[in-house]
Amino acid sequence: MSAASAGPAEPGLPEPPPAALEIFGDRLSDAVRYAELLAETGVRRGLIGPREVPRLWERHLLNCAVLSEAVPEDVTVCDVGSGAGLPGIPLALVRPDLRITLLEPLLRRTNFLQEVVELLGLDQVTVVRGRAEEVLSTLTPVHVVTARAVAPLDRLAGWGVPLLRPYGEMLAIKGDTAAEELKNARGALGKLGVVRSSVLQVGAGLVDPPSTLVRVEVGESPGGVRFAAKRAKAARRGARRSH
Numbered sequence: 001m002s003a004a005s006a007g008p009a010e011p012g013l014p015e016p017p018p019a020a021l022e023i024f025g026d027r028l029s030d031a032v033r034y035a036e037l038l039a040e041t042g043v044r045r046g047l048i049g050p051r052e053v054p055r056l057w058e059r060h061l062l063n064c065a066v067l068s069e070a071v072p073e074d075v076t077v078c079d080v081g082s083g084a085g086l087p088g089i090p091l092a093l094v095r096p097d098l099r100i101t102l103l104e105p106l107l108r109r110t111n112f113l114q115e116v117v118e119l120l121g122l123d124q125v126t127v128v129r130g131r132a133e134e135v136l137s138t139l140t141p142v143h144v145v146t147a148r149a150v151a152p153l154d155r156l157a158g159w160g161v162p163l164l165r166p167y168g169e170m171l172a173i174k175g176d177t178a179a180e181e182l183k184n185a186r187g188a189l190g191k192l193g194v195v196r197s198s199v200l201q202v203g204a205g206l207v208d209p210p211s212t213l214v215r216v217e218v219g220e221s222p223g224g225v226r227f228a229a230k231r232a233k234a235a236r237r238g239a240r241r242s243h
């Protein structure tokens with residue numbers, strides 16, 4: 001194909017910015033490998049758009065890794081709708097203390113996620129194929145659910161909150177719409193057993209602008225009464241199977 005018919009070359013992956021070293025520390029080379037995999041395999045398989053490549057660092061890897069500031073130590077995490085691994089993979093790179101499940105329904109994406117996990121030696125990460133609302137009876141409830149760009153907060157909460165353990169929390173990266181989405185979701189959150197919710201920013205001084213999160217915390221009954229009954233039924237089924 002001639003250069004004229006090929007059109008202008010897509011801009012490539014830039015060098016990691018200085019904040020990347022600060023954020024990823026001794027895992028920077030793995031973060032670079034992940035950025036390369038997204039820019040090459042990820043684009044080729046249609047998992048991310050080629051126009052995202054020049055902004056992979058700021059808009060995707062760094063923006064997601066700073067979520068770490070809001071995640072407690074030594075907890076279990078489920079990244080709902082992980083797609084090509086965001087925010088789950090950057091979080092795993094900066095936080096080896098976390099046990100992370102990447103939950104994603106599409107096979108093309110779970111294949112990519114599995115490859116990344118193996119290539120980067122992320123032993124604490126498990127890839128599960130499925131929809132959040134369908135894995136309730138098989139996934140062990142987690143301390144923290146994370147999500148970015150999956151659904152409006154009210155719908156996302158309906159999927160993510162029932163996956164939580166009692167007193168767990170969901171952290172959704174939401175950007176400028178955070179406060180508005182939280183306002184609109186208040187009714188839905190109440191029915192799901194949410195006892196507290198807030199908007200917070202993470203990554204100040206590292207990413208510009210800082211990442212905006214919605215945090216929703218549950219009490220004793222994550223998902224509310226309806227899900228408590230479902231979970232009890234799943235537990236009874238599990239107990240019968242093990243006898």
Ligand SMILES: C[S@@+](CC[C@H](N)C(=O)[O-])C[C@H]1O[C@@H](n2cnc3c(N)ncnc32)[C@H](O)[C@@H]1O
Pocket residue numbers: 080081082083084085086087103104105106109130131132133147148149150159
């Ligand atoms: C726009 S992508 C965002 C991917 C990634 N979180 C990111 O920020 O780049 C939304 C992802 O959510 C997944 N998804 C949609 N509905 C879902 C559900 N009910 N449970 C789990 N994942 C879901 C889709 O397959 C898709 O990969």
